[in-house]
Amino acid sequence: MLETTENLIVESLSEALETMAFMTAMPPEEEAPKPTQSVLVNIEFNGPTSGKVELLGGTDFLKALTANVMGIDEDDKEAQSKSIDAFKELVNTTCGVLLPRMASSPAEVFDVTVPQAREFDNTQGWDTFVAQENVTILDVDDYPVAVRLSTTE
Amino acid sequence: MAYNILIVDDSGAMRSVIKRTVEMSGIEVGQYYQADSGKTALETLEKEWIDLVLTDINMPEMNGIEMIEHMAANGLLSSIPVIVVSTEASKTRIKQLKEKGVKGYVHKPFTPEQISNEITKVIGVCHAGND
Numbered sequence: 112m113l114e115t116t117e118n119l120i121v122e123s124l125s126e127a128l129e130t131m132a133f134m135t136a137m138p139p140e141e142e143a144p145k146p147t148q149s150v151l152v153n154i155e156f157n158g159p160t161s162g163k164v165e166l167l168g169g170t171d172f173l174k175a176l177t178a179n180v181m182g183i184d185e186d187d188k189e190a191q192s193k194s195i196d197a198f199k200e201l202v203n204t205t206c207g208v209l210l211p212r213m214a215s216s217p218a219e220v221f222d223v224t225v226p227q228a229r230e231f232d233n234t235q236g237w238d239t240f241v242a243q244e245n246v247t248i249l250d251v252d253d254y255p256v257a258v259r260l261s262t263t264e
Numbered sequence: 265m266a267y268n269i270l271i272v273d274d275s276g277a278m279r280s281v282i283k284r285t286v287e288m289s290g291i292e293v294g295q296y297y298q299a300d301s302g303k304t305a306l307e308t309l310e311k312e313w314i315d316l317v318l319t320d321i322n323m324p325e326m327n328g329i330e331m332i333e334h335m336a337a338n339g340l341l342s343s344i345p346v347i348v349v350s351t352e353a354s355k356t357r358i359k360q361l362k363e364k365g366v367k368g369y370v371h372k373p374f375t376p377e378q379i380s381n382e383i384t385k386v387i388g389v390c391h392a393g394n395d
Binding site: 126127130131177180181182189193196197199200203204206207208210211214217218219220221223224225 | 274275276277278280281284322323324350351352353354355356357371372373374375
């Protein structure tokens with residue numbers, strides 16, 4: 112069950128990243144340096160199954176993600192100013208890819224919340240999040256990104 | 265004919281992506297308008313001539329479904345075609361959206377082709393309906 116849940120969220124995040132941002136998520140070959148500044152985004156869903164999807168990434172990853180999503184240079188000021196916005200959209204889209212895979216029928220309805228973001232300006236935020244159960248760390252174009260799916264029946 | 269398009273999404277990044285996708289599609293656009301919620305979209309619709317609305321569903325303040333219901337209840341606004349661009353995938357909810365008058369649906373994450381195909385289809389359908 113645990114492995115299935117982990118596979119579901121990793122596959123959903125991978126698909127969202129590839130389609131939205133042309134970025135590839137891979138299992139990390141070696142431990143990447145943890146980001147000193149990071150952002151945690153989450154979205155909750157309620158329906159036949161309820162739960163929460165959380166993503167944690169460093170600010171450098173967010174800039175790269177935003178640049179790819181918007182088709183602009185990483186040095187562009189919008190890559191900075193819209194980075195949390197783009198990261199929220201990534202968790203929203205990941206959840207949108209995930210829910211049909213969790214549903215037992217395409218007719219099932221889920222309600223989702225508006226994505227929320229929390230910023231950390233030291234490594235403690237990263238350390239605390241990745242120490243939790245069911246967290247998977249992925250290598251996304253050389254940036255570490257942590258993901259977690261929590262469900263309640 | 266150039267179309268005035270209103271893009272409604274609480275994500276500024278996503279509004280930029282949709283705008284860029286429409287630009288790449290070759291559809292002739294007169295003016296782009298943007299709104300970050302259903303409420304601000306309705307304010308824009310009251311003030312400006314809009315030919316097509318592309319809207320998200322999951323937004324704060326007023327979500328896309330509430331905005332579509334307001335449009336459907338307003339004589340002038342009810343004739344403006346709406347395409348939903350959303351992560352929503354439930355067939356039940358998509359059917360409900362179509363019953364409320366939504367003309368097209370694009371599931372996020374989308375490719376540029378999916379957006380441009382849906383716009384072409386909806387604009388074509390609307391032309392056919394007006395002829």
